[in-house]
Amino acid sequence: MRVLVTGGNGYIGSHTSLALIEAGHDVVIADSFINSKRTVLPRLEAIAGRSIPLHDIDLTDAAATDRLFADGNFDAVIHFAGLKAVGESVQKPIEYYRNNIDSTLSVVEAMKKHGVGKFVFSSSATVYGEKAPVPYREDFEYLQSSNPYGQTKVMIERILTDTAAAASAATTDDETTPEWRIALLRYFNPVGSHPSGTIGEDPQGIPNNLMPYLSQVAVGRRDHLTIFGNDYPTPDGTCQRDYIHVMDLAAGHVAALNHLDKQTDPVRAYNLGTGNGTSVLELVAAFSQAVGHDLPYQFGARRAGDIAANWADPTRANTELGWQATHTIEQMCEDTWRWQSANPTGFPDA
Numbered sequence: 001m002r003v004l005v006t007g008g009n010g011y012i013g014s015h016t017s018l019a020l021i022e023a024g025h026d027v028v029i030a031d032s033f034i035n036s037k038r039t040v041l042p043r044l045e046a047i048a049g050r051s052i053p054l055h056d057i058d059l060t061d062a063a064a065t066d067r068l069f070a071d072g073n074f075d076a077v078i079h080f081a082g083l084k085a086v087g088e089s090v091q092k093p094i095e096y097y098r099n100n101i102d103s104t105l106s107v108v109e110a111m112k113k114h115g116v117g118k119f120v121f122s123s124s125a126t127v128y129g130e131k132a133p134v135p136y137r138e139d140f141e142y143l144q145s146s147n148p149y150g151q152t153k154v155m156i157e158r159i160l161t162d163t164a165a166a167a168s169a170a171t172t173d174d175e176t177t178p179e180w181r182i183a184l185l186r187y188f189n190p191v192g193s194h195p196s197g198t199i200g201e202d203p204q205g206i207p208n209n210l211m212p213y214l215s216q217v218a219v220g221r222r223d224h225l226t227i228f229g230n231d232y233p234t235p236d237g238t239c240q241r242d243y244i245h246v247m248d249l250a251a252g253h254v255a256a257l258n259h260l261d262k263q264t265d266p267v268r269a270y271n272l273g274t275g276n277g278t279s280v281l282e283l284v285a286a287f288s289q290a291v292g293h294d295l296p297y298q299f300g301a302r303r304a305g306d307i308a309a310n311w312a313d314p315t316r317a318n319t320e321l322g323w324q325a326t327h328t329i330e331q332m333c334e335d336t337w338r339w340q341s342a343n344p345t346g347f348p349d350a
């Protein structure tokens with residue numbers, strides 16, 4: 001298939017673009033570089049051994065997005081583009097709603113107009129909110145999130161569901177209205193890097209997430225890790241999360257894309273996680289092992305909004321998509337460290 005990968009210059013999109021190419025798909029990337037460097041693409045091309053077309057476009061610009069589709073001849077879209085920092089979204093809700101919702105509307109409008117119905121969306125475990133029982137299952141109905149970032153994911157899932165439902169119910173519509181097949185992929189905690197160590201996660205500013213923070217401590221860019229709370233009702237008192245290797249996540253996108261033709265529901269949600277919870281202390285121990293020495297940490301106060309534990313029930317993706325996460329926590333740490341130690345300050349600026 002000829003696949004438009006929005007946000008394909010970013011962390012998960014870049015790894016998925018490679019997996020798509022490896023699986024025989026044609027990839028076209030659209031990215032505004034709002035949260036990624038231009039030096040990612042040459043590295044991607046070096047790994048892929050071929051050039052990869054990339055359009056510098058802000059997808060909130062509906063006219064530009066329409067022009068992209070007019071010339072694109074796409075069979076499917078994987079939509080990664082979006083802003084993703086929870087804390088920043090609380091400070092800048094308008095920017096988050098504008099960017100994430102508008103870009104999705106532009107893309108979906110252009111898909112409808114140009115008759116492209118296959119869509120894979122980057123959703124998140126955050127849509128389960130704070131009240132869902134663990135492990136999270138896709139059939140949990142009451143989706144909500146406590147922060148604007150998460151709320152954009154809930155809203156986009158709704159927009160996509162309504163769009164597909166309207167098309168299914170329509171008796172007359174313009175000729176191009178596609179038959180929608182939409183996969184909502186709810187990621188748990190993506191970590192790790194391509195085994196080459198030449199691409200990886202490169203957060204701008206101080207990392208919010210555990211793994212990039214820890215790897216910056218390991219490489220000497222930060223003094224120590226502060227562990228947010230050690231009095232949670234978990235085996236060691238620190239929070240548990242379902243960390244998933246980005247290569248497994250990338251494979252999950254290929255599986256979801258290839259399955260769209262067989263997907264009976266117009267819209268289907270899938271958890272992409274391992275099904276295992278790992279505590280902060282366990283991750284610190286595994287990362288220390290990968291680096292070869294202990295990493296400094298201190299216990300601090302709980303972070304507002306954190307829940308004690310969550311992990312996926314990945315049964316639906318396992319059975320319907322034939323996909324399963326295979327990488328261990330040790331591999332996640334080793335691959336993250338290979339990338340971070342070879343690229344202490346991330347991708348070069350130019």
Ligand code: NAD
Pocket residue numbers: 006007008009010011012013030031032033034035036057058059060079080081082083084099103122123124125187188189190
């Ligand atoms: P990322 O920031 O590395 O990649 C996103 C890419 O989208 C960036 O290259 C950015 O420049 C681009 N972009 C943003 N807004 C754009 C716009 N309006 N037009 C064009 N390009 C735009 O993030 P990531 O970690 O690769 O995440 C990809 C997707 O997965 C996001 O939608 C994110 O919300 C979702 N997600 C990420 C995580 C995670 O922990 N990384 C977890 C759950 C879901």
Ligand code: UDP
Pocket residue numbers: 189208209210211213225226227228229238239240241280303306
């Ligand atoms: N965490 C931490 N110190 C940090 C960053 C994160 O102790 O500097 C903890 C955080 O409280 C949570 C876990 O690590 O329990 C994973 O946090 P992350 O932000 O990576 O993922 P999320 O909370 O969004 O699942």
